[in-house]
Amino acid sequence: MADLPIGGLRVVELSERGAAAYAGKLLRRLGADLVKVEPPEGDPLRREGSRRHEANGRTTTAAFDFFNEGKASEVVADPARLRELVAGADAFVLDLEPRRYEAWGLEADALAGLGCGVVCAITPFGLSGPYRDYRGPEIVTSAFGGSSVGIGAPGRPPLRMPLSQTAIQAGLVAATAALGSSYEGGDLEASEDSRVVDIAESDVWATVHTGTTVVSYLFSNRLRSRQGRRVLGQPYPHQLFRCSDGWIAIQASERHQHQLFIEMVGSPEWAAERRFGSRLDMNDRHADEVDAQLAPWFEARTREQVFEECRARNIPAAPVRTVADVRADADLQASGAFERFEGASGVELTLPAPPFRFAEAELAPPGPVPPPPEAS
DSSP states (O other), X not given: OOOOTTTTOEEEEXXXXXXXXXXXXXXXXXXXXXXXXXXXXXXXXXXXXXXXXXXTTEEEEHHHHHHHTTOEEEEOOOXXXXXXXXXTOSEEEEOOOGGGTGGXXXXXXXXXXXXXXXXXXXXXXXXXXXXXXXXXXHHHHHHHTTOGGGSSOTTSOOOOOSTTHHHHHHHHHHHHHHHHHHHSTTOGGGSSSOEEEEEEHXXXXXXXXXXXXXXXXXXXXXXXXXXXXXXXXXXXXXXXXXXXXXXXXXXXXXXXXXXXXXXXXXXXXXXXXXXXXXXXXXXXXXXXXXXXXXXXXXXXXXXXXXHHHHHHTTOOEEEOOOHHHHHHOHHHHHTXXXXXXXXXXXXXXXXXXXXXXXXXXXXXXXXXXXOOGGGO
């Protein structure tokens, strides 16, 4: 096998919420020698995640299998053993809520003394501050970070992102922080104390997903709101349209794209009426009326037919696909977007591959998910 991008780095992972597990997954695939620490009863995600399934007498979840393929797992009951594993490691990634640190013999305020290169500590609201001890499931951190207010239909309650997005987003940030620290000065062990990276899941939402709306508010006094299938404050169209067999997303923000869009739908006379004003006015004030005019054209065509029409004119668009559609896509299959490995229940799974490739290096291959402690 060709050289792995970070081959030789030693990483210890302790995950109860999924974020550290995803960070560990990425680091392992990049070449790190990773040990996953589990309590005697196993990682909570084995039992508490979505999509539980059982085979060969073992119960697991889709999220656990996805986050933990190929990992070596060690059952740790003694906090002294955890410290022994962490001491001298290049990185320690963990996602405990601060109130859970004592159960593992750790102190949230003393992570710098663990004797490893870098500690990436993921919590709902950070290691310090008035909210540090609050519990924070995904629906809470998404709301607190300002993301939920813009997700959902107008007049309906706000929503969170589906599935395990908080874990994935925060885990990606943690993996990036660990990689950055590994190249700072070229040696993670150059410092006597561990570097501590404090990652709040709510901050990840607030910066990565809500940050641009803060700029819109500061410069345009525009508050984010739930607009369902549309994006306001943008030229028409910037939304989803219903076709005969589902939905398609179209964003024709540039003037020439808008003109091509109008030509695509038959150049109707009403599109030139002055009462619609600018393309921004058409989107923010008249979108319902314009959508009603366009509905027959879209409903007479399939998603793929409209997609081909848009592609022929270089109009940004994409069909809204189901999971089954994505899984069956020939281009994704050919590009290696999916890979197979053995799940914790012993059943072969097909799941997404890591979201990156290297021209002159390989990733560590996928591997079997560690069985539950009682079966290992």
